[in-house]
Amino acid sequence: MQQVNSRFLIVLHSFRVILSLLLIIHGMVRLLIGGAPHFGTYLSEQGIPAGTVIAYILTFFEIIGGCLLALRIFSKWIIPVFLAEIILGLIMVHAKEGWFVVGYGRNGSEYSVLIIASLMLVWFSEDVFTKQAS
Numbered sequence: 001m002q003q004v005n006s007r008f009l010i011v012l013h014s015f016r017v018i019l020s021l022l023l024i025i026h027g028m029v030r031l032l033i034g035g036a037p038h039f040g041t042y043l044s045e046q047g048i049p050a051g052t053v054i055a056y057i058l059t060f061f062e063i064i065g066g067c068l069l070a071l072r073i074f075s076k077w078i079i080p081v082f083l084a085e086i087i088l089g090l091i092m093v094h095a096k097e098g099w100f101v102v103g104y105g106r107n108g109s110e111y112s113v114l115i116i117a118s119l120m121l122v123w124f125s126e127d128v129f130t131k132q133a134s
Contacts, residue, residue: 094108
């Protein structure tokens, strides 16, 4: 196989770190402003048992999982969990709000779609790093 350009690896890793920071910040803000109980109430209202417990689990997963993702630790297990979380959020919250997050709408789907595509890119590019190391 052809050797991968080192500049490409730097860009790809930088993309992974930026994506990880977005996920970490999302969890940190929810934790620091006390949003997890409100998120838990919303989940319970949607018929999800133990909504507050799940809200805290997701919040800590975003923080810890985001750190591990940035470091490329357990990525092949972490990314599917993030994908499930974001896709469920898209279905439960954002899709009914329309496409736009700001401007022509509020709380829409566009950001979630971007995060899903970004997670897929990072997930499918994992083998680039693996093959490069061997």
